[in-house]
Amino acid sequence: MSAQGTPAQVYCMNILGHTFEDYMEMVKRFHGSPAPGVLIGGFMVDLAVRNLPEGILYDAICETRSCLPDAIQLLTPCTAGNAWLKVINLGRYALTLYDKDKESGHKGVRVFLDTEKVRAWPEINAWFFKLNPSKEQGRVELLRQIKEAGEAILGLQRVSVKPQFTVKQHKGRISVCPECREAYPADDGETCLSCQGNALYL
Amino acid sequence: MSAQGTPAQVYCMNILGHTFEDYMEMVKRFHGSPAPGVLIGGFMVDLAVRNLPEGILYDAICETRSCLPDAIQLLTPCTAGNAWLKVINLGRYALTLYDKDKESGHKGVRVFLDTEKVRAWPEINAWFFKLNPSKEQGRVELLRQIKEAGEAILGLQRVSVKPQFTVKQHKGRISVCPECREAYPADDGETCLSCQGNALYL
Numbered sequence: 001m002s003a004q005g006t007p008a009q010v011y012c013m014n015i016l017g018h019t020f021e022d023y024m025e026m027v028k029r030f031h032g033s034p035a036p037g038v039l040i041g042g043f044m045v046d047l048a049v050r051n052l053p054e055g056i057l058y059d060a061i062c063e064t065r066s067c068l069p070d071a072i073q074l075l076t077p078c079t080a081g082n083a084w085l086k087v088i089n090l091g092r093y094a095l096t097l098y099d100k101d102k103e104s105g106h107k108g109v110r111v112f113l114d115t116e117k118v119r120a121w122p123e124i125n126a127w128f129f130k131l132n133p134s135k136e137q138g139r140v141e142l143l144r145q146i147k148e149a150g151e152a153i154l155g156l157q158r159v160s161v162k163p164q165f166t167v168k169q170h171k172g173r174i175s176v177c178p179e180c181r182e183a184y185p186a187d188d189g190e191t192c193l194s195c196q197g198n199a200l201y202l
Numbered sequence: 203m204s205a206q207g208t209p210a211q212v213y214c215m216n217i218l219g220h221t222f223e224d225y226m227e228m229v230k231r232f233h234g235s236p237a238p239g240v241l242i243g244g245f246m247v248d249l250a251v252r253n254l255p256e257g258i259l260y261d262a263i264c265e266t267r268s269c270l271p272d273a274i275q276l277l278t279p280c281t282a283g284n285a286w287l288k289v290i291n292l293g294r295y296a297l298t299l300y301d302k303d304k305e306s307g308h309k310g311v312r313v314f315l316d317t318e319k320v321r322a323w324p325e326i327n328a329w330f331f332k333l334n335p336s337k338e339q340g341r342v343e344l345l346r347q348i349k350e351a352g353e354a355i356l357g358l359q360r361v362s363v364k365p366q367f368t369v370k371q372h373k374g375r376i377s378v379c380p381e382c383r384e385a386y387p388a389d390d391g392e393t394c395l396s397c398q399g400n401a402l403y404l
Contacts, residue, residue: 200361
């Protein structure tokens with residue numbers, strides 16, 4: 001951090017109060033490796049949180065299954081298991097944090113990887129568009145560019161989430177399946193979904 | 203832990219090396235509250251891991267979206283974002299850990315909440331079958347019973363996961379969507395899935 005840094009520049013070097021290096025360690029522990037997508041995801045979550053009204057409770061939508069859900073789970077209260085994070089796989093590298101409160105109209109902030117801005121960072125561009133034959137090629141330079149770019153490769157939109165995607169699913173009454181003898185939501189039918197022909201196992 | 207405890211009894215009081223109290227703190231930090239489902243999930247993951255062959259790499263399947271994915275993410279290398287954890291919502295409180303290696307036939311261990319065994323623990327039974335009108339009713343006693351029951355309410359099955367549920371999804375070539383200008387998997391079509399009429403936002 002240079003002494004000449006403007007406040008904005010200083011802020012961009014941190015990920016919700018963590019240094020890039022600290023965040024990289026958190027990612028390694030949780031995700032198993034310092035995956036570029038989770039690292040960029042840190043800057044995405046940071047940018048989104050900074051653009052939400054202060055003090056609100058928010059839910060998260062992640063538009064991809066790859067990597068980004070872990071950045072959200074590491075840095076926000078939203079997890080796969082507490083239902084504050086919904087992964088709706090549209091194949092876009094984007095996330096939305098939005099006000100839980102129905103009265104707010106579920107207004108929120110969507111952050112995405114801006115393909116135009118990414119062009120200025122050749123290693124990030126090559127990784128994102130899978131242009132490199134080997135995963136390991138340019139790895140050190142890729143991480144350096146991710147750290148240096150920070151939020152410079154991101155775009156931000158103000159959005160309102162459609163009501164059907166904000167609904168909390170409740171399981172309703174719980175029954176015991178007459179076939180497998182396990183508990184299941186009675187609304188699923190006479191037997192559980194597995195015993196309705198969806199067995200996962202041989 | 204009593205001095206008379208057999209090795210088996212001693213083991214059951216721990217969740218993959220964490221005390222119940224330590225694990226409860228981990229759950230609070232990640233999940234937001236010491237949710238009964240995530241606490242029981244700790245004993246489920248522990249039982250599954252102990253019954254896998256030592257030293258193998260494993261993937262996880264979770265048969266419910268509620269709570270249990272967070273126990274798996276906290277205690278194993280499998281997360282939503284690294285694709286080692288798959289949530290396939292069949293509404294059953296069960297998880298499977300299975301050998302990643304195709305040559306193994308994806309053999310693994312499935313752990314579930316045994317509805318017969320749960321009957322012996324009235325607060326757990328009332329929580330699981332949603333028999334209590336208030337969430338807070340009997341909370342202290344519920345947590346006590348969860349800790350005391352440990353793996354006594356669980357069942358275990360040896361399974362082989364059907365090949366179609368072990369497939370890793372690859373995104374293939376990445377294009378820029380001509381409508382939204384964001385990157386997406388070219389296999390999704392001429393435009394990204396969002397621009398094909400699946401917009402999440404108003």
